[in-house]
Amino acid sequence: MAQRNTWQRERVRDALSDAEGFVSAQALHAALRDENTGIGLATVYRALAGLTATGEADTLQSPDGEALYRACSQGHHHHLICRRCGKAVEIEAPPVERWAQETAAKHGFREAEHMIDIFGICAECAAEKDAASA
Amino acid sequence: MAQRNTWQRERVRDALSDAEGFVSAQALHAALRDENTGIGLATVYRALAGLTATGEADTLQSPDGEALYRACSQGHHHHLICRRCGKAVEIEAPPVERWAQETAAKHGFREAEHMIDIFGICAECAAEKDAASA
DNA sequence: TTTACTGCAAACAATTTGCATAAAA
DNA sequence: TTTTATGCAAATTGTTTGCAGTAAA
Numbered sequence: 665m666a667q668r669n670t671w672q673r674e675r676v677r678d679a680l681s682d683a684e685g686f687v688s689a690q691a692l693h694a695a696l697r698d699e700n701t702g703i704g705l706a707t708v709y710r711a712l713a714g715l716t717a718t719g720e721a722d723t724l725q726s727p728d729g730e731a732l733y734r735a736c737s738q739g740h741h742h743h744l745i746c747r748r749c750g751k752a753v754e755i756e757a758p759p760v761e762r763w764a765q766e767t768a769a770k771h772g773f774r775e776a777e778h779m780i781d782i783f784g785i786c787a788e789c790a791a792e793k794d795a796a797s798a
Numbered sequence: 799m800a801q802r803n804t805w806q807r808e809r810v811r812d813a814l815s816d817a818e819g820f821v822s823a824q825a826l827h828a829a830l831r832d833e834n835t836g837i838g839l840a841t842v843y844r845a846l847a848g849l850t851a852t853g854e855a856d857t858l859q860s861p862d863g864e865a866l867y868r869a870c871s872q873g874h875h876h877h878l879i880c881r882r883c884g885k886a887v888e889i890e891a892p893p894v895e896r897w898a899q900e901t902a903a904k905h906g907f908r909e910a911e912h913m914i915d916i917f918g919i920c921a922e923c924a925a926e927k928d929a930a931s932a
Numbered sequence: 933t934t935t936a937c938t939g940c941a942a943a944c945a946a947t948t949t950g951c952a953t954a955a956a957a
Numbered sequence: 958t959t960t961t962a963t964g965c966a967a968a969t970t971g972t973t974t975g976c977a978g979t980a981a982a
Contacts, residue, residue, distance in 0.1 A: 936982090937980075938978085939979100943975090944972080945970100945972085946969105948970095949969085950967085951964105953962105954962085954963070954964095
């Protein structure tokens with residue numbers, strides 16, 4: 665039951681915090697691999713599962729079906745994600761939280777959880793895009 | 799470019815409308831298979847891709863990485879989904895729409911789209927569950 | 933007759949799992 | 958020493974693709 669503290673887990677945790685936004689397990693593995701750590705892909709997946717279970721990481725499904733992970737401060741929040749560079753901003757929305765609960769209750773749903781994610785193009789990427797098309 | 803009108807496409811479209819909520823391609827295929835249509839899995843996927851492209855179907859990623867589809871009336875809306883039976887209720891949320899746009903803009907994001915999905919246990923499933931544990 | 937669509941099987945990609953070994957505790 | 962984690966490779970699972978044959982148009 666207790667999680668052991670291996671250097672692999674540390675590295676995954678670190679790599680995750682270093683990432684600007686959401687990253688895939690594959691990307692993390694590739695990054696760690698490049699730093700000549702011989703870490704295995706399965707280990708990265710296992711570490712991520714562990715971090716997610718303890719609430720240290722946050723996970724969501726990208727539109728094309730990959731699981732993305734992110735170091736997570738704590739608590740419940742949602743994201744504003746750049747669909748170009750993956751940068752994510754944590755957002756809070758107390759009124760929306762309330763609305764979600766009310767909506768679920770109104771339709772007789774229980775144990776409601778919600779996912780609210782806004783995808784867009786962040787300011788920097790928008791600038792790059794404009795420059796490219798000029 | 800033009801889509802042809804085959805009975806397979808019809809069946810997929812029908813099966814999709816008959817479904818109470820979001821269904822996976824695999825589930826649709828199994829259902830059609832049971833009705834002694836010898837329809838192929840690939841065909842189901844291709845039909846769903848077509849329907850999605852023309853806006854006749856709606857798609858989202860389930861928490862465990864499967865793509866789920868649903869016949870879609872039209873326009874922009876969100877869902878309240880039972881995580882047990884898959885039943886979905888379309889919900890509208892003008893205030894939340896506005897909030898999403900404002901939030902994106904406030905952080906410099908452009909071309910924002912959002913996904914708001916509430917997962918819960920619908921009244922019927924909750925009843926069954928209570929009955930089972932009694 | 934032309935061209936898109938179908939079924940099947942092989943190809944793929946992301947993720948999980950079995951097992952012998954290595955290393956925390 | 959005991960127990961859990963690792964790394965590898967094989968196994969799964971959801972989805973896509975290549976191809977020869979079939980059927981809309």
